[in-house]
Amino acid sequence: MQVLNPLAIELNEQLCDAAPAVFALLSELGKRVYLPKGILSQTAEANTKAHRFNATRAIALDFSQDAGDMMHLSVSRELVPELTLESIYGYAPVLGQQALRAAWKAQLLRENPALAGKTFSLPIVTSGMTHGFSLLAELFVDSGDPLVLPDKIWGNYRLIFQTKAGANIQSYPFFNASNGFNTRGFRETLANATAEKLLILLNFPHNPTGYAITRVEAQQIVDAIVTRAEAGCHILVMIDDAYAGLWYDASVMQESLFGLLVARHPNIVSVKIDGATKEEYAWGLRVAFMTFGLEETVMHPLAEKLSGLIRANTSGASQVSQTLILEAMKAPGYAEQKQRNYETLKARALKVKAVASDAKYAEFWEVYPSHAGYFTCLNLKSGNAETVRQRLLEAYGIGTIALGETELRVAYACLDVSDIETVFAAIAGVIEAL
Template sequence: MNPQAEELNKIIQAKNPVIYDLLSAKGKNIFFPKKGILGQTADAKGTRINATIGAAVEDNGSPMRLESIESNIKLDPSLVFPYAPSFGRPDIRAKWQSMIFEKNPSLQGKTLSLPVVTNALTHGVSMAGYLFVDEGDQVIVPDLFWGNYNLILTHAYGAQLSKFNLFKDGGFDLEAFRAKLAEGGIGKKILILNFPNNPTGYTPTQAEIKAIVGIIKESAEAGNKIVVFSDDAYFGLVYEEGIEPESIFAPLSDLHENVLALKIDGPTKEDYVWGFRVGFMTYGVKGGDAELYGALEAKTGGAVRGNISNAANVSQSLLLSAFENEAYHAQKEAKFEIMNTRYQAVKEVLKDDKYQQYFTALPYNSGYFMCVQLAEGLDGEQVRQILIEKYSIGLINLNNVLRVAFSAVAASDVKELFEGIYNACKDAAQ
């Protein structure tokens, strides 16, 4: 093992040995190199002639660039063309952390790591897998989950997804969740919680979140060592009263010394910048301090460097500029109202009882999506094909559950959408 990895491991073991035990073999071995090329480059910073970094500069010292590219970007070239740090730019890391505190008021007074920048949330989940998942590990997920977890965790890291029933009596199935967490005896537990959930668009109520957190605490008190990946891709898009507006990361971040909370989030869905590919990984644990978090950040930064080197500088610069724009919050609220209007249109249309002949809506209250469960005897793939060929409507079929991305449907088209599903089901039933 590299001495730099050993140094980080000693810090983690001294501060919280549970976190060391949660790390995968890769996680234990990874480090951010302070020596070698990076260290020598850092030493040379400020020299008059700097021939260390693998980038080209103009004779005046500014980044070398093509005018055909520069002419399309209204930013200082120094914020666009050079590499960003593997940890992410310090300014956007600090800004995103302050935004996490603003969006989650119950975090006030708590100590968190600085977010580490990833190439959006898919990469964040992958880096979480790198750091915490060994081949054969069980990763607990609900039975309705984002399909990319399979590619990221199962096929890349050899994990096994262990599913629990998500819904019971129109809400979160707390009994199934408790039973799943208790499976396999006392030991290491890896858990993914994704609220608002993809594909269902469900966020637990405030009472349900309190119960979920309580179950996790009970499990930790029983001796389990738990890392929770909080996939907050659709954070903030909550359309009903009584639904928890904060991330479950907030109460988990100082719940118990045996619970490491990892918030994986970013502006992709929150700020409608799908192509920017910027995400963040933030850690929280009871008793966590700057030294412990610094070690975790270093391992995360090392994993990022060894995987993609760094996330795009231009995307980080554009986002930081937007976050600091005085019109940002008003513009974001305007887009939220459009999303809310689409959600309300779905609710209104589904008041018609006739649809229940062929499908019923699964619980939904937030995010980009909602799902309908097809009636027994209908084939989801057949219905999907009929929708495309006869009604020019595209949906996702998930084993006879149809996912509807109302985020991509004008409110005025919602009625036609569900009439199409109804008619396609009728066609399939004949």
């Protein structure tokens, strides 16, 4: 057991005072981490006050043109001709560019009516969504802590939370008997988890199925969580909104569950993990966000702890990546271009729904309900998914993802609408020939 640094003790006391339920959720690492004063804080001070010479920063300046451009290589700079040197090569703030964080918050408010009038944090920039989960695992998960997850998930949750952080996964079937979200199984799993600390991760639009919840299901989920919170359980609810905005079906809820959880109960800490990654068509830029349903007095010490964790991990996300996202969001054509991409994906989703659910394929597979995102997922009635995947690849040159024994994930976001019939016919052909 390490002796806590006085700065960590101070942050812990602030958290205890402002929100004991948040403090109760911290991991051992979460309790001892803090952002040291030192080079970062002295540099920040100098950035404001050093009006003549700033010799704090571990960068290099070039004075050949004017008063201190960033030193750089033109062969690199010429590839990003429109952006300022600082917005490409400068160190980004540990928690991300302030303007980008503000722009993302404004977008969350526009796209989530349930957030209107509610208090939630400025989004924190992470180096991709995986990084957000990784930081949450460090801040909140000790070995053995229970984490409630459905049986159908993005596999990387297991690596992050189970293998690395040691969480004890409590699983429930994602679908109920009528292929809706299994709110009853979810509620029962929560009821059976008797620990005083509970971690929950929910993901709609869902990977791998593309399922999205209705307002009724959303309310049932919230009620189940509130019931446990009222019984004294401290709960962290992580909302994976990777595919937010990509809803194609009018019957499902077209906003994040996060908005329904914010300020719902003092024992519930909700955090929304979303990203430029899928929503902004910017996968490799590695820019995502983490937004807490917490007010400023609670968020301040928590953000200091997250600053410490980021400073000890990546020290911040790529500046040029953040700039590319922000500049796009500010540009006149932004909303229109996003809408056009959305329409393209929606047309494919509707086509997939019609084709994959055709009665002629009913003997080969069941299609899980899919309303949103990039994927559809087939539950094969015969044949092993991995065998089908390999045959499809070898005989037809078609790539799909096998999940477990019977499931095949098809990323229709990668398929031209005119090829969708061909792809599903090929899958049926492979299964039939087995």
